[in-house]
Structures are given as C-alpha cells and as structure tokens.
Amino acid sequence: MSGALAEKNILLAVTGGIAAYKAAELSRQYVKAGANVKVVMTQTAESFIPAKTLGILSKQAVLTDGDRDGSASVEHVAWGRWADAIVLAPATANTLAKVANGLADNVLTETLLASNAAVKIMAPAMNDQMWHNPATQRNLQTLQGDGWTMIEPATGFLAEGYEAKGRLAQLETIILTTEQALFDGQTDGQRDAFDNQPLKGRRVVVTAGGTKEPIDPVRFLTNRSSGKMGYALAEAALAAGAEVTLIAATKRDCSKAIHLVLAPSAKEMLTAVEEAMTDADAFIGAAAVSDFALAKPFDKKVKKTSPDAHFTLDLVQNPDILKTVGQNKKSGQVVIGFAAETNDLLQNAERKLKSKQADMIVANDVLAPAAGFDKDTNQVTLIQANQVPIEIGPKSKSAIAADIIHQLVTILDGQ
Numbered sequence: 168m169s170g171a172l173a174e175k176n177i178l179l180a181v182t183g184g185i186a187a188y189k190a191a192e193l194s195r196q197y198v199k200a201g202a203n204v205k206v207v208m209t210q211t212a213e214s215f216i217p218a219k220t221l222g223i224l225s226k227q228a229v230l231t232d233g234d235r236d237g238s239a240s241v242e243h244v245a246w247g248r249w250a251d252a253i254v255l256a257p258a259t260a261n262t263l264a265k266v267a268n269g270l271a272d273n274v275l276t277e278t279l280l281a282s283n284a285a286v287k288i289m290a291p292a293m294n295d296q297m298w299h300n301p302a303t304q305r306n307l308q309t310l311q312g313d314g315w316t317m318i319e320p321a322t323g324f325l326a327e328g329y330e331a332k333g334r335l336a337q338l339e340t341i342i343l344t345t346e347q348a349l350f351d352g353q354t355d356g357q358r359d360a361f362d363n364q365p366l367k368g369r370r371v372v373v374t375a376g377g378t379k380e381p382i383d384p385v386r387f388l389t390n391r392s393s394g395k396m397g398y399a400l401a402e403a404a405l406a407a408g409a410e411v412t413l414i415a416a417t418k419r420d421c422s423k424a425i426h427l428v429l430a431p432s433a434k435e436m437l438t439a440v441e442e443a444m445t446d447a448d449a450f451i452g453a454a455a456v457s458d459f460a461l462a463k464p465f466d467k468k469v470k471k472t473s474p475d476a477h478f479t480l481d482l483v484q485n486p487d488i489l490k491t492v493g494q495n496k497k498s499g500q501v502v503i504g505f506a507a508e509t510n511d512l513l514q515n516a517e518r519k520l521k522s523k524q525a526d527m528i529v530a531n532d533v534l535a536p537a538a539g540f541d542k543d544t545n546q547v548t549l550i551q552a553n554q555v556p557i558e559i560g561p562k563s564k565s566a567i568a569a570d571i572i573h574q575l576v577t578i579l580d581g582q
C-alpha cells in the first residue's frame with residue numbers, strides 16, 4: 168500500500184480542541200508521504216494553534232474565518248472539490264454536531280458541506296463526558312451513515328487530569344486509515360459518492376480518445392489523447408446509475424455494463440453518436456476529434472519514391488461532432504463538451520459554449536503540469552452560462568469525472 172498518499176489531495180480540517188496542536192505533526196506527516204495538503208480551521212482552533220504554523224508545515228495558505236469575512240470569493244467550494252480526502256482532526260463535539268446536521272456557519276463547515284470528496288475521515292477528541300453524551304453518539308452515528316469513517320478516540324490520560332476515553336487517536340492510525348481509504352480505490356469511493364444513484368433511468372452517451380483519420384490502409388493521422396478522461400466519465404456515469412454508451416476511438420478496459428462502441432474516425436464517431444443520441448438524456452464529448460481528415464484516403468499503401476520527393480496530404484475539415492449534437496439537441500437533453508486549450512483557456516471555452524450550443528464546457532489547459540494527455544491526473548474549469556466558473560483539481564481523472572457527473576446531475580435536475 169506504500170505510496171497511497173502520493174499526489175493525493177488531502178484537506179485537513181482542524182477544530183478547536185486541546186489536541187489541535189497535533190494537527191501540525193499530522194500535516195507534516197501527510198506532506199512527507201507525498202500528499203498535497205491544505206488546511207481549513209475554525210476560529211477556536213486558531214486559539215489553540217496559529218494558522219501560520221499549519222501553513223508552513225502544509226506549504227499552502229490556510230483557510231480561516233478571516234478569509235471569509237467580507238470576501239466575495241467561493242474559495243471553500245473550490246477547496247471542498249479539490250479534496251480527494253477530507254480528514255477532520257481533531258474533531259470537536261461541537262463541529263461534529265454541526266456537520267451531522269448540515270450546518271455551514273463558518274469556513275470549515277461551509278467547506279465540508281460543499282465537498283463531495285470520496286473519502287471522509289473524522290478523528291474525534293474530547294472530554295470523556297462529551298464523548299459518551301447521547302447527543303454526541305447520535306451525531307457520530309449520523310455521520311457514519313453519511314459515509315464518514317470514524318477513528319475512535321484512544322483511552323489515556325486526558326487534559327482534565329484523569330484516565331478515560333477521549334484522546335485523539337495515534338497519528339499513525341490516522342495516516343494508515345487515510346492510506347487504506349484512498350487505496351481502497353476511486354471506484355469504490357465513486358460508488359459511495361453516488362449511493363443514491365442520481366442517474367438511474369437516464370441514458371448517457373460519452374465519447375473518448377483521439378480519433379484516427381486514415382491516410383492509407385496502414386497509416387493514420389491522430390493526436391495525443393489517451394481516452395482516460397472519457398473512460399473515467401463513463402465509469403462515473405455508470406456508478407451514478409446511468410445506462411452508458413461509450414463511443415471510443417481508443418480501446419481501453421472498462422466495466423462490462425458499459426455499452427462500448429468503437430469508432431476510430433470522426434465520421435464513424437459522428438454516425439455512432441447520432442444513433443445513440445436518439446434516446447439519450449445527456450452527451451459528454453470528451454473525445455479529441457481530429458479537426459481534419461484526408462479528402463480521399465489512399466486505397467493502397469503509399470510507397471516511398473525518390474529521397475527528395477515531397478509528399479502532400481490534401482486535408483478537409485471533419486464534421487464537428489459537438490456542434491452537431493448541440494444544434495440537434497432535443498428538449499431536455501444536456502450537452503457537455505471539452506475544450507482542450509493551450510492558451511486563453513476561459514475566453515475560448517466561453518466562445519465554444521455559445522457556438523456549440525452546449526450546456527457546459529469542461530475547459531482543460533493541456534499544458535498545465537497535472538493536466539493533459541495520457542496523464543492520470545487533470546485540472547479543469549467547468550463553464551456554464553451565467554455561472555461562476557468552477558475550478559477542479561489537480562486531482563485524479565476519476566475524481567474529476569465524479570465532479571463532472573455531479574454537475575450533470577445538477578443540470579438535469581434543474582430542467
């Protein structure tokens with residue numbers, strides 16, 4: 168299981184108990200294990216440990232209520248979405264009660280409520296009377312029912328001066344639990360995140376991979392797309408209960424329940440997409456469709472001639488699949504496109520949103536270090552008309568796919 172924390176995004180949520188100082192060492196150990204750590208803390212937590220200490224150890228700015236007062240930003244939403252795992256440690260009885268009841272009255276509870284992280288871990292620490300109080304026990308049950316993993320407090324010498332249950336669990340236990348939960352896999356996490364099957368009864372069509380435009384029987388023009396993002400989207404839609412048709416230019420392994428249609432070229436992909444869209448609720452175009460194809464591919468393999476001879480390919484524009492789907496969309500159908508850009512990301516994506524009549528564009532800066540072709544991670548911005556852009560990642564393509572599917576559910580539900 169070693170390396171389960173490498174490159175994982177961990178949001179450490181620190182509340183105001185006497186054990187808050189231990190969050191410093193916890194954050195240091197996550198960073199040492201290769202994780203990206205961000206800390207959000209309550210005002211009471213700040214009275215136990217300075218935000219500055221946690222900022223230095225996590226190597227990131229810390230989100231506090233000071234950032235929230237008078238701010239028009241929605242940082243807590245972005246942070247909640249960024250996280251692969253949320254670790255609430257130490258968790259006070261007070262914050263546990265708030266989170267169990269969906270309250271959002273400070274930056275930490277707002278962040279937790281806005282997050283759909285697949286892994287949520289809480290490590291309570293409190294006085295033993297507070298721990299045994301039926302209200303606390305009731306809240307813990309509710310949280311576990313909501314998908315939180317609980318790390319029980321340890322029995323030991325409490326700050327009150329006697330031996331009882333209530334100390335924060337050993338940091339190694341918290342680290343191991345985080346590793347285990349992340350190791351158990353994104354797919355399990357996604358299944359939990361979509362426990363209520365919000366796309367049950369819906370049909371979703373996804374395209375994936377880089378199209379291959381034939382030059383002759385043995386050669387083709389293609390691009391660097393691996394298909395990983397599209398396949399992750401198909402898996403996430405399936406996990407959310409949808410009937411999924413995946414039209415792919417690139418073959419990869421996928422769940423048997425996904426209806427996989429291989430369509431190597433743009434023209435073949437368009438035909439398959441048009442057929443699948445006749446009774447679909449949503450289209451997600453994640454394929455990198457070649458803009459150009461040969462006007463007339465050669466029937467036979469093209470041979471070399473003299474060393475100095477030039478060889479010119481006559482290219483014509485391919486059909487625009489996203490635009491065609493956008494123009495022909497029936498009432499109630501949702502269309503989502505991808506914009507792989509290398510510059511002017513937001514402006515280009517907004518233009519694409521309008522010109523393709525799409526409901527959402529997933530803008531993708533393919534030159535960003537964690538994003539792009541053939542990587543397992545990505546970093547995207549979701550753009551919808553008249554809405555604040557939502558920045559997601561960097562995180563794994565499966566975690567990004569889960570966020571996109573959550574957004575699709577929101578759009579479908581709002582219709």
Ligand SMILES: Cc1cc2nc3c(=O)[nH]c(=O)nc-3n(C[C@H](O)[C@H](O)[C@H](O)COP(=O)(O)O)c2cc1C
Pocket residue numbers: 181182183184185186209210211212258259260261262292293294297
């Ligand atoms: C010295 C001191 C130590 C405390 N330690 C704890 C604790 O370990 N666990 C806990 O649940 N509450 C503890 N509390 C109570 C919390 O600080 C209080 O409930 C506070 O409202 C929690 O705020 P927060 O949940 O927003 O961080 C302590 C209070 C004081 C004054």
